[in-house]
Amino acid sequence: MPAMDTRQLLQLLNRQVEATINRTVALQSIEADKLNTQPAAGKWSAAQIIEHLNSYNRYYLPEMEKAMQKQLPFNAVFNPGWFGNYFTNMMLPKKDGKIANKMNSPKDHRPPQQLDAVKVVGEFIKGQQQLLSLLQKAGSTDIGKVCVPISLSRLIKLKLGDTFRFLIAHQQRHFIQLENVLDTI
Secondary structure (H helix, E strand, C coil), rough: CCCCEHHHHHHHHHHHHHHHHHHHHHHHCCCCHHHCCCCCCCCCCHHHHHHHHHHHHHHHHHHHHHHHHCCCCCCCEEEECCCHHHHHHHCCEEEEEEEECCCCCCCCHHHCCCCCCHHHHHHHHHHHHHHHHHHHHHCCCCCCEEEECCCCCCCEEEHHHHHHHHHHHHHHHHHHHHHHHHHHH
């Protein structure tokens, strides 16, 4: 992938997170029972989808915060890494809004069936607000040199910019799934 203007990338990611927050706030007006309803046996409910995203936030947000403590000088150009592009593109929905390839979630990120939907949604909104704060802080560091270990293996690290891209693409993917679930039930 070609080099990107760092500020433009961070602004794009910021807008995407703000859109996710708005979509999540709208979930607060839906009854908890509906958010906990699975569309079919073995399929996740809306609350389970959000809890799955919370599990990623619980890992990545503190890791990104910790990585940014290195305080490397800002670089106006971000060059995505090979792994970062691979993982991000794997997660991104297709241009038509469909989910390209189905995947199984790692065991550590599989949500339980019974959840407090109100608590789950509230935690996700707080996580998104923290993500916005991290994006703001990222505007003063080199998001191409600061690296974050991935949740599957701490031995593999992504550039901070790629970690943001992956995490937000993952959320976009699951919000399509969430909307499909709510349309089904």
